[in-house]
Amino acid sequence: MDDNEIRLFIEAALLAAGRPLSVDQIHGLFEADAAPEKPEIRKAVKGLIEEYETRGITIVEVASGFRMQIKSTMAERLHRLWEERPPRYSRALFETLALIAYRQPITRGEIEEIRGVSVSTNIIRSMLEREWVRVVGHRDVPGRPAMFGTTKQFLDYFGLKKLDDLPPLADLADWETLRVQLNLPAVEEEPGDEAVTAVITDLPVPGRFDDADELDDAVADGSGSDAVDPEDAEAERSPGADTVTALTEERGFEEIVATEWPEPVDADESGDLDTDKDIDISASGG
Template sequence: MKRVTVADQDIQETAAALDLAIETAFDAVEEARSFAEACRIAEALLFASAEPLSTEAIASRLPGSAPATAVLRTLEKEYAARGVNLVRLAGKWAFRTAEDLGYLLSREAVEPRKLSRAALETLSIIAYHQPVTRTEIEDIRGVSTSRGTLDVLIEAGWVRLRGRRKAPGRPVTYGTTEAFLVHFGLNRIDDLPGLDELKGSGFLDGRLPPGFGVPTPSDDPHLREDEDPLGEDIFAELAEEAANRVEEPLRDEERK
């Protein structure tokens, strides 16, 4: 019977430890390769996509159990100092030209449709005060707001019909869309500038009346307690309004 000495035990333990270290090193290398491949795949998906992608959409295309969030954060860091940045828009991910290089890609062009001042004011009110009705928009603006102004914003994809206010007449409530966030480069609606930022940029006069404030915006998609679902009758109502707007100019012509 062979006698095992203390030295032999030390050698065996050292060999076992070495085997474990080698195995761990190989696992680490393989994990690093897998992570690098996941980064390449995510990069390709984002580059090829015409629209921002959610973390879940990217995760579904990654191999194995690659951590999508870690992959995206790695790419975000890698692209931070480049001419193209990986940014978050409306909670999704997309490549965009670095802000400080935007001027290089700008060119003069005729805009097919420019928003009127009334439309811009209406859009701002909806963004900050949503959910808001047409009457509430008019109360804030101090002037009437045509249905056509709201239609322009809806056609642009920046405003949507949310529901109906639980009030006499059951007026429609309006809110902003994901496309609004993407177009204006916002990740969340609360990224909109607050009172201090608006004053600092010159959009608001520094001498504001006492008690003046800018509401904290919220675009929670769920209906609030004072809102009801739209219902199928909304389509008939909108069609009737559209018909009335078309007929109105004809009536004016008939009066001449």
């Protein structure tokens, strides 16, 4: 099989799959006696990516492999092709998701401390059900609150290969910049919505992952803790959480700024982070 045949086969496979394919998966699609070496597959995919630069479709590398998709510049103009309306999410959900993505591993209480308002139960449940986030461990403080981190599905959905591909926080001056950089869908504001200042940068949030590479590895292989389903995560809440109204769910933020953050709490010390407080993203890869 020559180089051109390899490229044609890979192109057809990516189109037919409708999902990301890893190099190993692509390799497994070839007949055993005609399968190219994996470096040849990568070379062929690179050639396809270059070939598609002037087309309306593209091939992107995400956490799970390579995926064929329409270019983001074409997505809004083709929305009439899809009969089902994409799910709509509040700005508060995207803000919470951004905090988890940038400051993971992070607890619900820490998110609320940063945002200054309660985090809706529906927001946590929605992100868990979408498999954008998962419980990666528990903070070693009294109450052992769950710590949340992003998943491989999060990276795939937002067209990212690894966490380092997230736009630098220094470039995110406000909500609209964050929305554009992460290719988030527009959200509707409810009348009377209040701006909530969000604090994402310069927060020394302690956790089990010391750097992005270590966390990327945990996201990729699913390690970090035993699997926890939404019901278990729900059990982490403090009594009385259901009394918080849904109003806070729709609140967003206007500006990302740096501010003070409580000192890390050691396992043998008491502190305000011992329990989580009472609580109340479509993209190009969606």
